[in-house]
Amino acid sequence: MQSHDEAQLMETWARQAGAYALEIFQDYAAAAPRRKADNSWVTEVDENIEQMLRQQIAQAFPDDLVMGEEGGGHASSNGRIWVLDPIDGTGSFVKRLPVWCVSIGLLVDGYPAAGCVYLPVLDECYLAGLTGPATLNGQEIHAENPDFLDSQSWMAVPSNAHWRYKISYPGKTRSLGSTAANVCYVASSRACAAILGNASLWDIAGAWPILERAGGKLSTFSGGPFDWQRFYEGSSANEPLFAASNDNYATMRGMIDLAKGAI
């Protein structure tokens, strides 16, 4: 299957899935200015996209395994596992906020090796193939923020940051709604850093290779190694993760603490 270009396929699939999700997002926005009590319609969108992606991957790479939020295998004969997050940021999607995305990651021998994160509302496609640079809509991106202590700079924080973290960063904090998008914002130098709370493999598998290839770093809050086994079993990380450019990582990480009493 080496003749297939994973990057190109990932982008095509993510854009197709995103176009489908966007249509429903816009219909919903037009039809229901008020919140619907039942969010089962989002689950349906999520499942439909996962089904769509699973079929496309199975057809292009029949030997690879696929893990979605619905589960999947833990080992593949060729060491390749696709990890899907049909809609990362369902909370945003449901509340008709713009930052949510389709995330597709490819693990090779257990490590995120290629990924694609597509934000339909903004038509932004972040991509890292098995080799080559990270790109945003085809243009190379780099995680570098020389002015990261500037008051106009910002870091991405989770929506529970108001009780979970103590942040002494002098710039802005923004909670926009999607973990995968936050990592991509660091990769493209929009954000100076991102705290990822309760991240699971689905949230980061697509964005991780993009960040790494752009010159950024994603690590545990304590700096310890990732508990991959835990991730593969579908659990969230048992501590926050932190993303920043290689250059700014230590300084930015030094400005965040867990709040007293936060678990």
Place this chain on the structure above:
Amino acid sequence: MQSHDEAQLMETWARQAGAYALEIFQDYAAAAPRRKADNSWVTEVDENIEQMLRQQIAQAFPDDLVMGEEGGGHASSNGRIWVLDPIDGTGSFVKRLPVWCVSIGLLVDGYPAAGCVYLPVLDECYLAGLTGPATLNGQEIHAENPDFLDSQSWMAVPSNAHWRYKISYPGKTRSLGSTAANVCYVASSRACAAILGNASLWDIAGAWPILERAGGKLSTFSGGPFDWQRFYEGSSANEPLFAASNDNYATMRGMIDLAKGAI
């Protein structure tokens, strides 16, 4: 000039201005994945939109005054003053984040009486004419959040919330980038409340009537009266403002404090 329909004109003008801004936003996003050092190009967009709106208002309502961020008059012979914020959320715009808007407000005898807030990236137009309900893309909206203490609910906070406020709200906090948009999110029941830090007349003149007409309330943090004179002179409010639905206002406000040492 009473034969003109202010609401319809405001929407037309805001959509035209937004379309112009969106084009530049997208060109910039395509052309410059990395941050430009010089943000003068945004100032130019801002000034062009203000110029465009001033001309349209002068033509439709030659007796009315217009205040933009560039200044304007403090009194008009007929009691009508238009207050423009060509791009509310320039920080978002510059960092290519989606939440920014064009805001047009109409004060009558010193009080915000009609307004329009248009978010070009999402094509969302919030509107309140001199009479009638508040609408979002033509559909009536209401500020009401019976499930405002639900963990999926959210409140909008400023980007300095990490050091300025102590928030015991059990739901999510989001910092999305635009004061006017935050107020409209409360008006449409997407957000349960919004803290507005350092708000100026430009930030709220368009959104205020929308919130009020939708059944919401915007007040000072202390609950004291607005210092309108201060606003008219172009200064920011000297304390935070707080927006919520009438029903939830007291409870939501009770969950926010200024942080120790914050000014």
